[in-house]
Amino acid sequence: MEHREVMSINLARLLKEGGTVRASGVVREAFLVGEERFPLEGEATWQVSVSSVGGDEYWLSGEVKGVALMECRRCLKPTPTPIHAYFQHMLRYEQGLEAVAFHEEAEDEYYAFGKPDLDLLPFLTEAFVTEMPYTVLCQEGCKGLCPVCGADRNLVDCGHEEEGFHPFTALKNLLPEL
Known part of the structure; x- marks a missing residue:
């Protein structure tokens, strides 16, 4: 055709x-x-x-x-x-x-x-x-971009550690005052 x-x-x-x-x-x-x-x-x-x-x-x-x-x-x-x-x-x-x-x-x-x-x-x-789907992944185990330096973690290991986010982290600094 x-x-x-x-x-x-x-x-x-x-x-x-x-x-x-x-x-x-x-x-x-x-x-x-x-x-x-x-x-x-x-x-x-x-x-x-x-x-x-x-x-x-x-x-x-x-x-x-x-x-x-x-x-x-x-x-x-x-x-x-x-x-x-x-x-x-x-x-x-x-x-x-x-x-x-x-x-x-x-x-x-x-x-x-x-x-x-x-x-x-x-x-x-x-x-x-x-x-079209709302989002896609390039591969199932995609590691994403480093939040510190922006490097593609699928290609390089930049050595930066990802800090785990916890909703109560800000309260940690208040403990000594109590």
């Missing part, structure tokens, strides 16, 4: 004739959410289908998979993390609508669109980023 970098799908034929339209492509380098950048190792591939379900309603379903580069929670090393996300959304065509808009009415949720070219990047980004 040939993958394109274009992240939109043209629904003109679907709007006129019904049926199903499919597309696939790739996302290169990173997913962006506002100012936040989620880098990729290689590229993420995606595929979607949009099917007419009657009237002006359509069903968008798809998947996106790739390898995100996340920071290890202990040593901050870039850690490849495989992500495979699926998504499904109800779409409703509203002629003349300039941008895709999310609507929530009682128990009915859908995205309204008004142009035959539907930008898929927001759907792909949301699915991929929400499927």
